[in-house]
Amino acid sequence: MDQPRRVERSPKHVRATLGGAYVVDSAEVRLVWVDRPYPAYWFPDADVRADLLPAGAVRTSPGLPGLVGVDWGAVDQWYEEDEPVYVHARDPCTRVDVLASSRHVVVELDGVRLAESGQPRVLFETGLPPRFYLPARDARLDLLRPSATTTMCPYKGTATYLDAVVNGVTHRDLVWCYPAPFAESQKIAGLLCFYPDRARLVVDGIDQST
Numbered sequence: 001m002d003q004p005r006r007v008e009r010s011p012k013h014v015r016a017t018l019g020g021a022y023v024v025d026s027a028e029v030r031l032v033w034v035d036r037p038y039p040a041y042w043f044p045d046a047d048v049r050a051d052l053l054p055a056g057a058v059r060t061s062p063g064l065p066g067l068v069g070v071d072w073g074a075v076d077q078w079y080e081e082d083e084p085v086y087v088h089a090r091d092p093c094t095r096v097d098v099l100a101s102s103r104h105v106v107v108e109l110d111g112v113r114l115a116e117s118g119q120p121r122v123l124f125e126t127g128l129p130p131r132f133y134l135p136a137r138d139a140r141l142d143l144l145r146p147s148a149t150t151t152m153c154p155y156k157g158t159a160t161y162l163d164a165v166v167n168g169v170t171h172r173d174l175v176w177c178y179p180a181p182f183a184e185s186q187k188i189a190g191l192l193c194f195y196p197d198r199a200r201l202v203v204d205g206i207d208q209s210t
Contacts, residue, residue, distance in 0.1 A: 003063050006033040007042075010092070014041055016075040023049040024070055024078075031089060032064065037127060038091045041078075042067040086152045094126040096155050098133075098187035105132050107139075109174070109199040112166045115139040121187050125155065132203065133191035139175075149173050157181040162192070164199075174198055 008031045016024035026047035031039035045068045050058045057074035061067075072078070078085040101122045107115040117138035123131045147161040149172075162175040175192050178185065194201060201208040 002034050004032050004034055004061070006039075007031070007064070008039075008092070010041075012080045014043070015079045016070065017077050017079075018052060018075045021049070021052060023052045023075060030064070030067060031092070032069070036088075038094075039089050040069055040072075041089050042069045044068075085154060086157075087154045090154050091126075094155060095124075096126075096184050097124045098122070098185055099124070100187070103132075103204050105134060106202040107134075107194045107199050108202070109164060109166050109171065110169070112143070113140070114143060114164060114166070114199065115192065115194065121191055123185070123188060123193075129196075131193050132201065132208075133188045133193045136190065136192055139192050144175060145170075147173050151176075155182065156185040156188070171198065 010029040010031050012029060013027045014024065014029045015022055024043060024047060026043040028044050028047065030042040032042045033039050042064055044066060048058060048068050048070060053070065054074055057071045059069045072088060080090065099122050101120050102118055103120055103122070105115070105117050105120045106113065115134050115138055117134040119135060121133045123133060143165055144162040145165060147163050149161040151159045153159065157178055157180060159176045159178050161173040162177070164171045164174040175194050177190065177192050178188055179190060181189055196209050199209070
């Protein structure tokens with residue numbers, strides 16, 4: 001492992017289960033940043049049941065003496081306190097704010113208007129551009145089709161996706177939605193967000209597409 005860029009102690013009790021047994025149980029957690037913008041959990045080696053984990057799932061580093069890391073996918077479920085954690089360890093410096101707005105938002109693709117709203121919710125997430133979530137009633141639902149795709153976010157929950165069919169062409173997973181987001185993101189429940197790099201997003205007359 002590369003030399004850690006940053007190490008912080010976490011005040012949270014972190015646990016992980018595998019096959020119904022706790023294989024990690026620690027109140028002495030370190031958050032370690034190496035090569036990604038989010039941290040990984042590291043623990044005192046006594047807090048990890050390496051004997052119950054798959055071979056190679058536990059790693060060490062000369063830069064973190066007395067600590068071990070556990071591959072995220074090697075366990076069935078991670079917990080901070082008694083709350084499940086998904087995808088990766090949560091960054092304590094990442095904040096998600098969802099604000100009601102009266103900005104005028106238009107989404108177009110290949111000359112077809114897919115949505116227009118004056119009541120978006122704007123989601124501000126640390127390190128990411130603002131995302132505009134629109135009421136479903138303000139979108140051309142007749143042009144949208146449910147997709148089988150789902151993804152997970154450690155801060156917002158499970159997203160479902162919609163394809164857009166425009167001028168006979170299907171644009172896969174152009175739209176995403178959080179039907180039942182985590183508590184901190186409840187204001188976007190059921191709202192639709194369009195990829196700004198795949199459709200034309202205009203906010204108050206200014207093109208936001210990337």
